Amino acid sequence: MDETLSMTAPARRARTRTRTAHPRSGSRAVRAALVIGTVIVLGMWWLTVPAGFAATPANALTSIGELSGMVGGYLVCAQVLLIARVPWFENAVGLDRLVSWHRSLGASVLFLIVAHVLFLVFGGELADKNPPWTEFVSILQSYPDMLTALVGTIAFLVVGLSSARLIRAKLSYEVWYWLHVTTYVSIFLTFLHQLSGGAHFVSDPWNRVIWIALYLGTAAAVLTWRVILPGLDAWRGRMRVVTVIPEGEGVNSVWLTGPRVEQLGVKAGNFLLFRFVSWGHLGTAHPYSVSAVPANGYLRITVGALGDHSSRLPNLRPGSLVFVEGPFGRFTADRASRARTLLIAGGAGIGPIRALAEELVYRGARPVVLYRARSTQHLALMGELQNMPGVTVIPLVGRRSQLGYDPLDVEPLRHLIPDLHDWEAFICGPEGMGERVEASLRALRMPKRFIHREELSMS
Missing domain, CATH: 2.40.30.10 (Translation factors)
Structure with missing residues (x-):
């Protein structure tokens, strides 16, 4: 065997399900839904804000802190929903773009959480004439569920920092994964504080109902499309x-x-x-x-x-x-739209590149594969590629320190394939290699829309 x-x-040709195209109208619809949700949150804040919300600097800072907390709480749900595998979102936008939006919202959520804490502390400092640390402790002692909210906030910050490129590169996938799982716990902890201590929820039952519905709906979506249905399928x-x-x-x-x-x-x-x-x-x-x-x-x-x-x-x-x-993922042959295709692999990225080469040959293409490796011992699946009719394989072997140059820089690529601006490229390998190759191809006048990079990510 x-x-x-x-x-x-x-x-x-593999037996495949039909995937719905992702038109721009679908992307606009999802963006519109996110904007409408933000407007609703702003309306909830505006309709329940006190008349003198900006009468003094202390009141103004406190009001801004409350608003940033509400918008941040809404965007947390939006961020989770984007990668909750909700079919309408995926069919309208596509998973790769949803993941990108999820990451972008992460920075906004962190900013709003920090702003929420700082503005409340500074507003209370001006009102009570306390130093910042004393005011922070006073807030912890004065409002219900503040300790759980503090734990949840710290967890949010840790998760956000773990996604920063420099830190993420030093973490194993297992550590990064379980850190992100704690996000759900953080959402629950901060949600309790919002209902019991949030001025715009304690005083207005309609706001409470809307907020509870938002969080319960988000939880139901995650349980349905990230846990129950995938579990049954698995x-x-x-x-x-x-x-x-x-x-x-x-x-x-x-x-x-x-x-x-x-x-x-x-x-x-x-x-x-x-x-x-x-x-x-x-x-x-x-x-x-x-x-x-x-x-x-x-x-x-x-x-x-x-x-x-x-x-x-x-x-x-x-x-x-x-x-x-x-x-x-959308790193598939369906995206190929030019007659000449360049497949660039580095390290274990040869796996999907090998599968793509086979599929492109089946479709009548004659792809060229550039295979970057440190040594000949690292050229996995080389024999399979060389035995594929219609596939040209060019191994680029050796460390840059040994070669004295990078085979994926502009001039070496220009020498290998002089007319790259008329080609389409699929790149799979380490992130640094991918960025370097993309920069070289752009310098050789290959349009960005014809450069495809694989991304193994769901968050």
Whole structure:
């Protein structure tokens, strides 16, 4: 069986679900819904704000603090809803853009949370003539559920900081994942404070009803589309590990099988969330791209040992149970619109690039693959690529310190393919490599809309 599985999967079109296109009108509709929600929150604040809300600097600062807290509370729900897998949002916008919006809103939420605390403290400081620290302690002691709100706020800040690029690069996926899970706890803790201590909710029952409906609706959406329905799908589509095959230095392929593998609708370039029921894997679901689309009841992923989870994959035993969610992502051949296609892979990024190459050949294209690796031992799946008819593979091997230059800089790329401005590119590899290649392609006058980069992310 292992010998059969190590061979290239048959060049055939995977059975796929029809995906709704993401027109601009859908994106505008979602944006409009977010704006309307913000306007409603502003109206809730305006209709219940005291007549003298700006009579003194202290009152004005306090009112701004209350407003920032309300808008921040609304945007937290909006941020969660964007990645709650709500079908209307995904069909209207697309998952990749929703994830981008989710991240952008994260910075706004953090800003508003900090502003909420600071403006309330400064307003109270002016009114009570207390130093800031004394006023902060006074607020904690004077309002109900403030300690839980403080814990929730600190957790929000920690999660937000963990998403910063420099910090995120130093965290394992497992740590980052569980930090983000605490966001739901943080939302619950701060929600209690808003109802019991928020001036615009304590004094107005309609505002309380609207706010409770907003948070209950958000919780229902998360439970429905992120927990219950995916859980049922994962159980029905559960898979088993067939074998793990070393492909190169630090790169392994995992072959999987299951009764509904070919009904998942996986396309070349898609990724899925895999939860292996095995020691060291059960705690988190990791995103991995397919390196061979479902065929003959089998699916393959090819993974580099880049973290605790991926480094343990060689220890998986045949027969281990696997739950999957997906497919996700738009890094697919459907986006190819030019006659000439360049596929650029680095490290374990060769997995989805290999699947894309096979799909493009099936569609009649003749892609060129630039394969960047530190050494020949790191050229995983090289034999499969070289055996694909119609695929030209150019290995770019060696460390920059050894070569004296970067093979993915402007001049080396210009030398390899002189007319890159007429090509379309798909890039998959480490983030730094992706940014460098994209900059080089833009310098060579390739329009941005023809440069596609894979992103394995749901948050």
